[in-house]
Amino acid sequence: MIKLTIDNTPVEVEKGTTLLEAARQVHINIPTLCYEENLSIYGGCRLCVVEVNERRQLMPACATEAEDGMEVKTHSPRVREVRQTLFELIIASHDISCELNCLTCTRQASCELRNVAEDIGINRMRLNPIYRGLDKDLSSYSVVREPNKCITCDRCIRKCEEVQGIGIFANSDRGPETTVTTFQDKGMGNVECTNCGQCIISCPTGALHEVYHMDSVWDALYNEEKHVIVQTAPAVRVAIAEPFGAEPGTVATGQLVAALRRLGFDGIFDTNFTADLTIMEEGTEVVERVSNNEHLPVLTSCSPGWIKFIEHFYPEHLKNLSTAKSPQQMFGALAKTYYAETMGVDLEDLVVVSIMPCTAKKFESKRPEMADDVDYVLTTREAAMMIKAAGINICDLEPEEYDNLMGVSTGAADIFGTSGGVMEAALRSAYYLITGEELEEIDIKPVRGLEGLKKAEVPINEDLTLKVGVAHGLSNAKKMMEMIADGEEFHFVEFMACPGGCIGGGGQPISAELTSTETLQRRMDGIYSIDSSKKLRQSHENPMVQKLYEEYLGKPGSHKAHKLLHTEYTPRGLS
Amino acid sequence: MVKERKFLKGPRLRDVSTYEFPGLKKALSLGPDRIIQQISDARLLGRGGAGFPTGTKWDLALQQQGERKYMICNADEGEPGTFKDRYLLEERPLKVLEGLMIGAYAVGATQGYIYIRGEYSEPIKIVREILEDAREEGILGEDIFGSGFDFDIKLVRGAGAYVCGDETSLINSIEGKRGISRIKPPYPIQEGLYGHPTVVNNVESLACAAEIIKQGAGEFAALGTDNSRGTKLISLSGDINISEVFEIEFGSCTLSEIIENLGGGVRRGRDPKFVIPGGLSTAALLPEELDCTYTYEGIESAGSSLGSGAIIVVGESRDLVDILLKVSRFYMDETCGTCFPCREGNKQINYMLSQHRNKKFSGQEVELIEDIGEVIAAAARCGLGQTSLSLINSIFNKFPEELIEEVIHVD
Numbered sequence: 001m002i003k004l005t006i007d008n009t010p011v012e013v014e015k016g017t018t019l020l021e022a023a024r025q026v027h028i029n030i031p032t033l034c035y036e037e038n039l040s041i042y043g044g045c046r047l048c049v050v051e052v053n054e055r056r057q058l059m060p061a062c063a064t065e066a067e068d069g070m071e072v073k074t075h076s077p078r079v080r081e082v083r084q085t086l087f088e089l090i091i092a093s094h095d096i097s098c099e100l101n102c103l104t105c106t107r108q109a110s111c112e113l114r115n116v117a118e119d120i121g122i123n124r125m126r127l128n129p130i131y132r133g134l135d136k137d138l139s140s141y142s143v144v145r146e147p148n149k150c151i152t153c154d155r156c157i158r159k160c161e162e163v164q165g166i167g168i169f170a171n172s173d174r175g176p177e178t179t180v181t182t183f184q185d186k187g188m189g190n191v192e193c194t195n196c197g198q199c200i201i202s203c204p205t206g207a208l209h210e211v212y213h214m215d216s217v218w219d220a221l222y223n224e225e226k227h228v229i230v231q232t233a234p235a236v237r238v239a240i241a242e243p244f245g246a247e248p249g250t251v252a253t254g255q256l257v258a259a260l261r262r263l264g265f266d267g268i269f270d271t272n273f274t275a276d277l278t279i280m281e282e283g284t285e286v287v288e289r290v291s292n293n294e295h296l297p298v299l300t301s302c303s304p305g306w307i308k309f310i311e312h313f314y315p316e317h318l319k320n321l322s323t324a325k326s327p328q329q330m331f332g333a334l335a336k337t338y339y340a341e342t343m344g345v346d347l348e349d350l351v352v353v354s355i356m357p358c359t360a361k362k363f364e365s366k367r368p369e370m371a372d373d374v375d376y377v378l379t380t381r382e383a384a385m386m387i388k389a390a391g392i393n394i395c396d397l398e399p400e401e402y403d404n405l406m407g408v409s410t411g412a413a414d415i416f417g418t419s420g421g422v423m424e425a426a427l428r429s430a431y432y433l434i435t436g437e438e439l440e441e442i443d444i445k446p447v448r449g450l451e452g453l454k455k456a457e458v459p460i461n462e463d464l465t466l467k468v469g470v471a472h473g474l475s476n477a478k479k480m481m482e483m484i485a486d487g488e489e490f491h492f493v494e495f496m497a498c499p500g501g502c503i504g505g506g507g508q509p510i511s512a513e514l515t516s517t518e519t520l521q522r523r524m525d526g527i528y529s530i531d532s533s534k535k536l537r538q539s540h541e542n543p544m545v546q547k548l549y550e551e552y553l554g555k556p557g558s559h560k561a562h563k564l565l566h567t568e569y570t571p572r573g574l575s
Numbered sequence: 576m577v578k579e580r581k582f583l584k585g586p587r588l589r590d591v592s593t594y595e596f597p598g599l600k601k602a603l604s605l606g607p608d609r610i611i612q613q614i615s616d617a618r619l620l621g622r623g624g625a626g627f628p629t630g631t632k633w634d635l636a637l638q639q640q641g642e643r644k645y646m647i648c649n650a651d652e653g654e655p656g657t658f659k660d661r662y663l664l665e666e667r668p669l670k671v672l673e674g675l676m677i678g679a680y681a682v683g684a685t686q687g688y689i690y691i692r693g694e695y696s697e698p699i700k701i702v703r704e705i706l707e708d709a710r711e712e713g714i715l716g717e718d719i720f721g722s723g724f725d726f727d728i729k730l731v732r733g734a735g736a737y738v739c740g741d742e743t744s745l746i747n748s749i750e751g752k753r754g755i756s757r758i759k760p761p762y763p764i765q766e767g768l769y770g771h772p773t774v775v776n777n778v779e780s781l782a783c784a785a786e787i788i789k790q791g792a793g794e795f796a797a798l799g800t801d802n803s804r805g806t807k808l809i810s811l812s813g814d815i816n817i818s819e820v821f822e823i824e825f826g827s828c829t830l831s832e833i834i835e836n837l838g839g840g841v842r843r844g845r846d847p848k849f850v851i852p853g854g855l856s857t858a859a860l861l862p863e864e865l866d867c868t869y870t871y872e873g874i875e876s877a878g879s880s881l882g883s884g885a886i887i888v889v890g891e892s893r894d895l896v897d898i899l900l901k902v903s904r905f906y907m908d909e910t911c912g913t914c915f916p917c918r919e920g921n922k923q924i925n926y927m928l929s930q931h932r933n934k935k936f937s938g939q940e941v942e943l944i945e946d947i948g949e950v951i952a953a954a955a956r957c958g959l960g961q962t963s964l965s966l967i968n969s970i971f972n973k974f975p976e977e978l979i980e981e982v983i984h985v986d
Contacts, residue, residue, distance in 0.1 A: 043758045045915050046954040057961070058953045063758045082953050085946045089919035126943050127923055152912070171753060171912070174736070176922035178912030 004070040011066075019061035019072055020048055030074050031083065031119045033090070033112065033204055034153035035062040037515045039162055042154055045090070047083060047116065050074045058082060083120050091117075092127040094205065095148045105149070105206040109243065110510045112204030113151075134179065139187030141366050142195035142211055142359040143506075145180075150207035152178050156199035163499060165475030166309070168193045180207075191575060192312045194474065196305035196497040197359030197379075197506015201516070210359045210507060213376040214386055220351040220376070221264045228351040229267035229339070230260055231331045231406075234275060235357040235417030235502035236380045238526035242509040243384035244395050249522030251530055254399020259387045260355075261400060267339075270402045271354070272409030274330040275416040275425070277548070278302060279539035281565050282324040283429045284556040290466070290491050295319045297469070297490035300422050302326040304364035305497025305506075307569065309474050314481050315571035323566040325370075327416065328354050328361055331406065332373025333564045338552050339405060351375050355383045357417070357505030360497065369567050379507025408544040411531035418527045419472035419501035420447035420454060423494040427458055427466065428538045434460050442537055448528070450500060450520060452476040453483075468492045473499040503527060577836040580798065580824035582790075582806040583782050584662075588669045589701060591708035596669075596720075598789035602677040603722040605788070607637055610681040614784055616792035618804040623649060623740070623777030624854065624883040625958065626871060629784065632774060635764045636682035639772035646684035647768065647775045648675045650691040650698070651745060653737040654854035655905060656885035659808035660778035662820040664691070664698035667782060668705050672728075674781025676719070677788055679726050682774055687728040690745050693735045703730055737909035741957050742767075742775035744911065755911040756957035779808055799825030803870035807884050809833065813851075814842045814890030823869055830874070831865035834888055841890055848891045849973065853882020855902060856962035858969035859889075879969070895977055899967055900928045906963040917960030920951045924967065935980045941971055 001012045006023050013022045018041075023030050033045040041063045049058035051073040058079065061072075073079060094100075094113065102108055137145035154171065157180060161167035168191045172181045182191045200208045220228045241252040260268045286298045301307060301322045310317060325333065335352045339345070354361060354377045365374040378386070387394055401407070412428055415421030424444045431439045446456035447470050454470040469490045471480035477495050484490065498504045503523035504516070511519045531537060539545065553561045588594060602610050615630030636644065648671060652660040663671055671689075679687050689706075691699050706728055709715040717725045736754040738744045743757035746768050767773025776784075783805060787795045795805045803825035812818045816839030823833065830852060834840065841847045849859040858879040860867075867877040874881045889898065907925040910917045924947055927940060936944075948964035955961045971978055 041758065043956060044913050046956070047915075049954045056953065060758075060954075060956075065760075078953070081946075082950050085950045086916055086954060089923060089947065089950070090915055092923060093915070093919045126939070128926070130922065130926055151915075152918075173912075175910045175912045176907060176918055178918065 002066045002068050004066050004068065004072060006072045007074055013066050017066050019050060019059070019064045019066055022066045023061060023072070023074055028074055029119060030061050031116045032062060033116060033151070034155060036155050036159070036202060037517065039155060039158040039202075042158065045153055046086060047090075049079065049082060051076050051079050080120070084122055084124065087116065087120060087122050088125055088127050090151055091125060092129045094151055095129050095131055097129060097131065100148060106209040107206040107510070110512050111206070112512060115512050137182070137187045139189030140193060140195065140211065141189065141363040143188055143193070143197055143200060144209055144211055145188060146207050146209075147179055147181070149205045150180055151205060152180060153204060154180065155202040155204065156180060156208060159198050159202040163473055163475060164194070164196060164198055164497075165478045166192060166194065169199070186575075194305040194308040194312075194497055195360035195363040196474065198498060200359065200506050201508070201510055210379050210382065211362055212382060213362070213378055214382050217353055217376050217378060217386070220353070225349055226351050227266045227345045227349050228264070228353060229269060229335060230265045230353040230355060231269045231271045231274075231328065232256060232260070232355045233271045233328065233357055233417065233502065234414050234421075234527065235505060235508070235523070236355050236383070237530070238417065238503065238523045239357065239380050239508045240384060241394055242511065243381070243388070244393050246395055247522060248511060248514065248519045249524075249526035251526050252394055253530070254401070255394045255397045257402055258397040258400040259392050259394050262392055263386060263390055265353070267403050267405075269331070269406040270409050270413075271327045271331055272413035272416070273406040273542070273544060274327040274334065275413035276409055276539035276542040276545045277330055277565070278324055278327050279412060279425050279429050280545060280549075280556045281330075281561060282322045283426050283433055283539070285322055285324060286426065286492050287430055287433050288557070290464070297484065298322050298492045300494045302416070302422060303496045303498075303502075304358065304360035305474070306477060306495040308360065308363070308572075309477060309497060311570055311572040312574060313478070315573055317481065318569045318571055321569055323568070325565055325567045326364065328356060328377075329364065329370050329373060329567070330565050332365070332370065334406065334548075336373050337564060338548065342405065353378060355380065357502045357508045358498075359506040361507070380505075381507060381509055384509065404544070406544070408542060410539055410542050411534035411537035412539045413542075414530045414534070415527055417502045418524045419496050420449070420470045420494065421501065421527070423447045423468055423470050423492070425539055426492065427468065429540045430466070431458075431460055432538065432540050434464070438538070447494075450517065450524070453479060466491045468494070470494045472496040472501050500524065577823075577828040577832045579822045579837070580806050580827065581822055582786055582795070582798065583667065583670070583779070583808060584822045585667060588667045589705065591669065591705055591712050591714060594669045596673055596714065598785040599673050599676050600720060602680055602788050603720055603724060607681045607683065610677060610788060611637060613787055613792040617787045617795040619780065619783050619787060619795070620803075620871070621777055622779035622783065622807070622884070624654060624856070626881070629776065629780050632764065632776070633678060633681050636772055636774045639764060641772045643686065643771050644682055644684040645768040645771055645773040646675060646679035646682065646687045647742075647745070647749075647773060648687070648689040648778060648781055649740065649742065649745060649775050650689055650695070650778045651733045651740040652695070652778070653692055653740045654856065654883040654885055656810060656812050656851065656854050656887040657883040658810045658812075659820045659884055661695060661698055662808065663778050663782050664695065665701060668698075668701055670782040670785045671778050672705060672709065674776075674783070674785035675728065676726060677784055678774060678776060678781060680724050684774065685725055687726060688731055688749060688768070689728060690731045690733055690739070690749060692733045699730070699732055706730060736911070738911040738957070738959050741959055743957070745775065746773060753911070755913045756959070758956070800868075800870050800872070802872045807869070807881070809884045809886055811838045811886050811888075813888035814844070814847065814893070815888045816840055816842050825870045826868050826873070829866050829868050830860070830886070831862075833869060833886065834865065838888065841888060844891050846891065847888045848893055849889050849970070851885070851887040851889070851966060852879050854885040854887075855905065856959075856965055857882040858965045859973060861973055895970060895974055896928070896931065899970060900925070902966055903928050910960065910963070914954075914956035914960060916951045917955040917963060920947045921963055923947060924964065936978055937980050941979055944968070944971065
C-alpha cells in the first residue's frame with residue numbers, strides 16, 4: 001500500500017491509484033473536465049492540477065500516480081489561483097455570447113462548466129471570448145454538433161472509440177484551431193455513426209445534442225385537427241423524474257402518463273405493449289430458426305444503434321438478425337393500421353409520437369422501410385423539457401393509467417429497458433412456446449447486470465439447451481461478433497448499442513452529480529422492481545396482445561404479422 | 576580575447592568511405608557498460624535544451640528489458656534562433672551518425688531514426704546520402720565491424736511542427752500520429768516508439784558522445800566548469816555583425832564577450848536592447864546582465880537559462896510591442912492544442928497583444944498576462960507550453976517604463 005497525505009489528510013491507496021482517485025477516497029473533490037470514468041486519461045484540461053511536495057510544476061491529479069510520502073495540496077492558494085485563471089481561459093474558449101448563452105443552451109440545467117464554476121468559486125472573467133465561427137453539423141437525423149460550444153476535451157472522441165469501438169470523431173487542425181470533427185468533415189450523418197448518442201452523454205457542454213422534435217410535437221398538440229398519440233419506452237419511466245430532481249431509478253410510470261395527458265395527447269400508450277408483441281414475434285422466429293437450424297445465432301433487432309452498427313461493420317451477418325421490427329416501429333405500424341381502424345381516425349390526422357431513451361430511434365423512424373409510421377421521436381430529455389414548459393412537475397402528479405388498447409404490458413416488457421432484459425423476456429416465453437409449460441423460476445439472473453458480455457445456458461427440454469449471449473455497448477458488441485466469428489456457439493444473442501442497455505441510452509437525462517455506473521445501477525434496480533411487482537411477467541400472458549392476435553393479426557408469424565411487424569436491413573459497409 | 580575551443584567543430588566530414596569511425600570502433604571494444612561509464616564520467620548534459628544527463632538516460636535505457644529498443648536522433652531543430660544542429664548535419668554528419676550508433680550499441684537498440692525538421696532540405700539530402708553510403712559500405716546493417724552488432728537507421732522528415740522537437744511528440748509523429756505530447760510517465764525510456772524503450776538524443780549530444788568515446792571522458796570533462804562540462808555550440812544571431820555557429824568552452828567567457836569578440840559587436844550601436852540567451856523559450860537579459868559566464872549555472876544566476884544555445888541579440892531600435900507580438904504569434908501557431916492552458920493561453924495573449932499595437936498596457940492587462948503566464952508555466956503538459964511565456968513575461972518585467980502605463984495616484 002502507498003501512504004501519502006492529501007490536504008494534510010493521511011491516505012492509504014493501492015499502487016497505481018491516481019491522485020484524483022486517492023482524493024476521492026477521502027472525499028476531496030478535485031474539479032475535472034476532460035476526465036471521465038471508464039475513458040482513457042487525456043490530461044488536457046489541467047483543471048485537476050495539484051501541488052505535490054511544494055514543487056513549482058503542478059501535477060494533473062488524473063494522470064499522476066500516488067507515491068509513498070507524497071504531500072499533495074489540492075486547494076492551496078497557488079492551485080486555486082491557477083485554476084481560476086485557467087477557468088477564465090476555458091470560458092473564453094467556449095464562445096459565450098448573445099447567440100451562445102447559458103439560458104438558451106440545451107445543457108442549461110446539466111452543464112459541467114457551470115458545476116466547475118461553482119466548485120472552484122469563480123468570481124471573475126477578464127477575457128473576451130474569441131469567436132470561432134464554425135458551422136453546425138446538421139447532417140444527422142439524430143445528433144447535432146455545435147462546434148463553437150466545444151472546448152475540445154475530446155471526451156466524445158474517446159467515448160466513441162473506446163466504449164463504442166467505432167471512432168467517428170477525430171481532432172483536426174492544430175493549436176487554437178484544433179477542432180473535433182468527423183472524417184474529412186463529412187458530418188455525423190455521412191460517416192459510420194450509429195446515432196447512439198453516447199457522445200452527448202459524455203459532452204460536458206452543449207456542443208452535442210439530439211435533433212429536436214419538440215417544436216413539431218408542440219405544433220401537432222396545438223393543432224385541433226390532429227389526433228396525437230404517444231408511446232413511452234420502458235427505460236423512460238425510471239429516468240424521466242431525474243430532471244425534476246428525483247433520484248435516478250425513481251419509478252414514475254403513472255406520473256409520466258398523467259403529465260402527457262395534461263400536455264394534451266389524445267392517446268397515451270406504452271411501447272411495453274409492443275415489447276410484449278416483439279417477444280411473441282421474435283420468440284416465435286427464434287423457436288423456428290433454432291428447430292430448423294437456420295441462420296444461427298439469431299441476433300436481436302430492437303436497438304437501432306446496434307442495427308446501424310451491424311449494417312456498417314458486419315453486413316455479412318445481416319441474415320442473422322431477427323426480422324422483427326423494434327417495439328417502437330411495431331407500435332408505429334399498428335398505430336397507423338390497427339389503432340386508426342379501431343378508433344376510426346383518419347390517417348391524415350393521426351400523429352404518432354415516441355418518447356425514447358434513445359437518439360438512434362430518431363434515425364430509425366426515418367428509415368425508408370419504416371414508412372413514417374412514427375412521426376416524431378422525443379428523447380427522455382426532450383419530454384422532460386416539454387413537461388416543464390407546460391408548468392408541470394412530474395413529481396407532484398398522481399399516477400394515472402395508460403389508455404387501454406395498446407397500454408397494457410407485462411413485466412417482461414419492462415425489462416426490455418435494461419441489458420439482458422430482451423433475452424430474459426424472450427427466454428420466459430420461448431420456454432412456453434416450445435414446451436407449452438411455464439418456467440418455474442422466471443428470474444434468469446445470469447443475463448442481468450452491468451457485465452459487458454454475459455452468457456447463459458438455459459435447459460429447455462431433454463433435446464435442447466439454449467445457449468444465449470448478451471452484449472451491451474458497441475465495443476462489447478464487436479467482441480461478441482468476433483466470438484461468434486471464431487466459432488463460439490450461440491442460439492440467440494441480445495445486442496444493445498448503449499452501455500447498460502436503454503437505461504443508459506443517449507437520450508436519457510444527464511446526471512452531473514453521479515458517475516455513469518451509479519446512475520445505470522439505480523435505473524436498472526428501478527426496472528427490475530417494476531417487473532417483480534407485476535402480476536403478469538411473461539409476454540405471452542398479455543391479454544391485450546392476445547386480443548390483438550385474435551382480432552387482427554391471426555397468430556405470431558402470420559402473413560399479416562409479417563407485413564406489419566417485420567422488416568429488412570441495408571448492408572452499408574464502410575464509406 | 577575569446578577564442579573558440581574546437582571539440583566538435585572541424586573540417587567537413589561527409590565521406591563514409593574514407594572515415595574510420597574511430598569512436599564507434601572503440602565503443603564496440605569497450606562494451607555497453609564502459610561506454611555508459613565514459614559518458615557519465617564526462618558529465619555530458621543533453622544539448623537540446625532540457626539538459627538531462629546523457630549517461631543517466633543511456634543507463635536507464637540499458638536496464639530496460641524489452642524485445643526491442645529504439646534510438647532516435649532528434650534533429651527537429653525548431654527553437655527560433657537555433658541553427659547549430661544544422662551546422663553539424665551539414666558539416667560533421669558522420670560524427671552524428673557515429674554518436675547515434677554508439678548510443679544504440681550501448682543501450683541495445685537495433686533500429687535507429689533520424690528525425691529532421693522538414694525545412695532542412697540540405698541536411699536531409701546529405702544525411703540520406705550518408706545513410707545509403709553507410710549501408711553500402713557495411714557500416715550499417717548486420718554484424719557491424721565484425722562485432723555482432725546489427726543496426727540500421729531510418730530517416731524521417733518532420734512536417735514543420737515546433738512541438739515535434741519535444742521527444743514524446745516526435746515519437747507520435749514517427750508513428751504517424753498527431754504531433755502532440757504524451758503524458759509522462761511512462762517516459763520514452765520505458766515506453767516510447769511503438770511502446771518499446773526508446774532513447775531520444777539531440778544531434779549535438781550525439782556528436783559530443785562520439786568525441787567523448789574517441790578522445791576519452793577525461794578530455795571532455797577537463798573542459799568547462801564543475802556543473803557545465805565540455806564545450807557548447809552556440810548559434811549567434813540577431814542585430815550583430817557576425818552571425819554564425821561558434822563553439823565555446825563552458826566558463827571561458829561571458830555573454831557580453833561572446834557578443835563583442837565573436838559576434839563583432841552589436842550592429843549599428845554599442846549596447847543591445849536585450850539579449851535572449853537560449854532561444855525563444857528563455858527569459859531576456861539586459862545589457863547590464865550580460866557579464867555572467869557562459870555556463871548553465873552562470874546564465875541561471877542571471878535569471879535566464881542556456882536553453883539550446885541560441886543567442887539572439889536585439890538592437891536598440893527594435894519595437895518591443897512588435898517583438899512581443901511576433902513571439903506570441905509563434906507560440907500561438909505552434910502550440911499543439913492538446914492542453915488547455917497552452918492552447919487557450921497563447922491564443923488569448925496573442926489576441927491581447929494584437930489589440931494594443933503602439934499603445935501602452937494597463938496594469939490590469941499586464942496582471943492578466945502574468946496570470947496566464949503563471950497558469951501556462953505551472954500547468955501546461957509539456958516543455959513547449961511551460962516555457963512559452965518566459966520571454967514575453969521577462970520583457971514586461973524588464974521594460975516597465977516602455978510598456979506599462981504609469982499609474983497616477985491622486986491623493
